[in-house]
Amino acid sequence: MIPRLNKSLQIFSLVLTVLFLLQPAAAQVQKQVILHVQDLKNAPISEASVYINNKLSGFTDGKGNYKTPSLTKDLISLKVKALGYKVYSTEIHADTVSPIVRVRLEEADDNLQDIIVTAGRRAENISTVPSSVTILTRKDIETQAQITTNLASILGNSVPGLAPSSNKATNAGQTLRGRSVLVLVDGIPQSTPLMNGQRDIRSIDPAVIDRIEVIKGATSIYGNGSAGGIINYITKKADNDTGSLNSHTVIRGTLNPVHPEGTTGYRASQRFSGKMGKWNYVTSATMEYTGVQRDGKGEVLGQTDALSNSYQYNLFAKLGYQISKSSSITGFYNFYSSTSHAKYITQSGLYGNTPAIGIPGEDPGKPAGTPFNHNARLTYTKNELFGTTTLDVTAYLNSFRSMNRYVASATAWYGPGQTKINSRKKGLRINLNTPFAIDGRLAELTYGLDALSDITNQDLVDGRIYIPNMKMINIAPYAQFKWDIIQSLVFKAGMRYENARVTIKDFNTIAKGPDGEGSIFVNGGKIPYKGMTYNAGLRYNKYKAFNPFVSFSQGFAINELGRIVRRATKNDLDSLKTDPIITNNYEAGFSSQAGIFTFTGAYFISTSKLGVELVDVGGYFAPQRLPENIKGFEVSIDIKPSDIWKFGGSYAYTEGKSKNDDGSKNYLNGARIAPPIATGYLDFTPGASWSVRLFWNHSGNRNRFEKNAKGAYNLNEGPVSSIDLFNLTAAYKVNKRLQVGLGIENLLNKTYYTVVSQYYANNDNYFRGPGLNAALNLTYDF
Structure with a gap:
């Protein structure tokens, strides 16, 4: 019995050994690791992407932490990526790695x-x-x-x-x-x-x-008004490494040294910023006066909407509070004003022969320009609303006034007058972003809602109503999807639904003669504007030497409705209803970095079934709604052969046509299509203290229109001749706090007519551009 039992035990042991060998993974070491990701200043980095064996595993939380899934003793490839930082890459073993791994990311050079x-x-x-x-x-x-x-x-x-x-x-x-x-x-x-x-x-x-x-190009992500693209001014904030009090002072003086009489101008700007505990702040005040502007021959420039004798003021304050590592709140307010207090009035020129110039005198109206522009915003940010989702909620206010110049007589109303456009906006923006993985590839969804109330009107200083209140309420949900389809191939697609309504109460059009002559009563009503806009694009970014993209995007705009309303000829608002402008933008382009060379290029086509072009109708502008097709391309190059020298330039060409009902086509006028534009620059930096830059700006020829039956060009259809201008800057750092700078506009004191004055084809607005103007800038920091 004993030998048989021993034999059974041997067989049992052999079976256990075989089973153990057949299932090695069941006994391998498994371990979870906590990654703590921070920058070189030991600040945690949230929303960093963690890749394990080249598959997206997850994202760091608001404290910069990420707990990995169970790891084995096999060699593990670990990568950590975060926006603005260099990629961190290493290899670890589960059986030897520490329970907590600290990962420090270095800022990218081109952050x-x-x-x-x-x-x-x-x-x-x-x-x-x-x-x-x-x-x-x-x-x-x-x-x-x-x-x-x-x-x-x-x-x-x-x-x-x-x-x-x-x-x-x-x-x-x-x-x-x-x-x-x-x-x-x-x-x-x-x-x-x-x-x-x-x-x-x-x-x-x-x-x-x-x-x-x-x-550039139509975009559906921001909504009304972005048919051509977006310009976003991003205001200053306290730098991460600042102390509790930092000061930046700029004093500036300007002068035309060739024809100096009355041209002296000045500017003073003071900014304070800092961080104190969880608080950060920036405050700024700027005041500037622009002296008389003279052309290359010393003549005072025509004064219609001119910058001569104008005052600019700007007050800015931004305050931020870090509620926690994952949430913060920021508020800011900005006031801007720019108005002309001209000591000259315009003496008309003769289009194509002599310029309109300024002669001593004063307009009886109020100062033209922007009397005020108020902006206020409050933003709350939460990094971990749920899971990896971030939330931004912004409430804002904008109050804006544009004051046009006084005119002694007008074709649009009876007698003298001066109009002003008033706009009051209130808005709420809710924006969320959720990153996630699809098949181990990074993806994210950005989605939210825009709510906007915009009340715009135009009246005269004496109280007459030119355009009644147009109140637009717009509710627009949107979503934007982004996915790394394969390594280095990024796909983006999105949509936005515009649901806008403009309400106008009963009104009377402005009288064109005495005792209300020519005034029409118009029944008010509501004009709905609805539409879905889409965008989609691909970008391949594996190689810096060639980084191509293709895209399609739509834009939505309700543009120049006020011009239609103020020209009403019937007593029913329904007769004025117009369709929104839906713009389709097709684009292909690339960027490239190869050694000392950097290139960019893009070709675009922009179409719309109903565009808006302001055309000359009896001496005033009226909006024309026709199908439009615009094409063009842009290229740029930068070359840096050494740390001392850098040079480059750009070229942009645009052309567009509208299509009439009979199938014939017309070129879009100068107010829409600019002539070809080229730029160039040359940088010289001989040391840490000196820097010099020379700029070249070129606008080319454009001659697309014939004279009318009266032997003159229609407004905005005049031919444009080329212009070449040079500007220069030079800066010298006296020490780490004080810098002296020199800026020269129109270095060669060229006498020329501006592009706008050439195509506008009007005696009163046939202006030359400014001659040489020099600016001395002193900057002091502590």
Whole structure:
């Protein structure tokens, strides 16, 4: 019995051994590890993506922690990615790794330049965005501001596809790719699409702008008014490494040294910022006076909407509080004002022969310009609303007034008058983002709701109503999906549903003669505007040498409704109902970095079944609704052969046509389509203290229209001749606190007519551009 039992035990032991060998995984070491991800300053990094064996495993929480699934002793590949940081990569073993692994991420070299927040309402790397984007960094803005603080000029000189500045207090004709652009300040709309006052680009002072993001082409993510794209001014905030009190002071003086009489101007700007515990703050005050502007021959420029003798004021305050590691609240307020107190009035020129100039005198009306632009915003952010979902809730207010110049007589009303456009906006934006994994690939969904109340009207200073209150209520839900389909191939798609309604009460059109002559009573009513817009795009970003994208996006706009309302010829609002502008934007482009070279390029087609072009009807502008087709391309290059030298440039071409009912086509006029635009620059930085930059700005020829039966050009159809201008900046750091800067606009003192004055084809507005203007800037920091 004993030998048989021993034999049975041997067989049993053998079976157990075989079973054990056949199931090795069941006895292998399994361990869960907590990753603690932080930056080099030991601050936790939330929402970092954790990859295990090249598969997305999850995301860090608000404290920078992530608990891995069970790991085996097999070799584990671990990667951690976070926006703005270099990828962390290592290999670990489950049986030897510590229970807590600290991962420290280093900021990427191109952190600031490559991160944008406007395109998808969430911070993302530009290499994942399937559209054309131009970013002006803080350094770009400060360099351009050495020459001019006019934002319309700064953008016109820097953004391919944006029409050049008119050198006026308005941005008339400054379209983006031939269409209207939506201007935002930290996401707050500044544009007045119901009645475009064309002063939205100059709606804040550059002293409080940290960066400018320009998204080109129609976009459905922000809604009404963005047919051509978006310009988003992102305001300053306290830097992460600042102390409790930091000061930035700028003193500036300007002068035309060739023809100096009356041209002296000055500017003072003071900013304080800091962090104290959980609080951070930025405050700023700026005051600027612009002297008389003279052309290259010393003549005072024509004064219609001019910048001569104008005063600009800007007050800014931003306060933030870090409630917890996963939530914060930020509020800001900005006041901006720019008005002309001209000592000259316009003496008409002769179009094509002599310029309109300024002669001593004063307009009897109130100062034209932007008497006030108030912006207030309160934002609450929560990083871990549920799971990995983040929440941003923003409430905002905007109150804006645009004052037009006084006119002694007008075709639109009886007698003299001066109009002003008034806009009051209240809005709420709820934005959520949920990252997740699909088949081990990163995906995320951004979704939310926009609610907007916009009341816009236009009246005369004497109380007459030109355009009655147009009250728009717009509720727009949206969703944007993003997915790494395969490694380095990013897919984005989204939609937005516009549900807008404009309400207008009963009103009388403005009288065109004495005793109410020509006035028409119009029954009020409600005009609905509804529509779904879509976008989709792909970007392949594996190789920096060639990073291509393709995209389709739609835009929605209710534009120039006020012009239709004020020209009513019937007594029923139903006769004035118009369709919204739905714009389709098709685009293909790329970016490329190869050694010392950086290239970008894009080709686009923009179509709309019903566009809006302002055309000349008896001496005033009326909106024309016809199908439109706009095409163009943009290219840029930057070359850096050494740390001392850098140079580059850009070229943008746009052309567009509308289609008549009979099938014939007409070119879109100059107010919509800019001539070809080229830029160039040369940087020289011989050391840490010195920097010099030379700019070249070129606008080309455009001659698309014939004279009318009277032998003159219709408004906005005049031929445009080319212009070449040079600007120069130089800066010297005396020490780490004091810097001296020199900016020269129109370095060669060229005498020229602005692009707008050429195509406008009007005697009163046939203006030259400013001659040489020098600015001395002193900057002091502590």
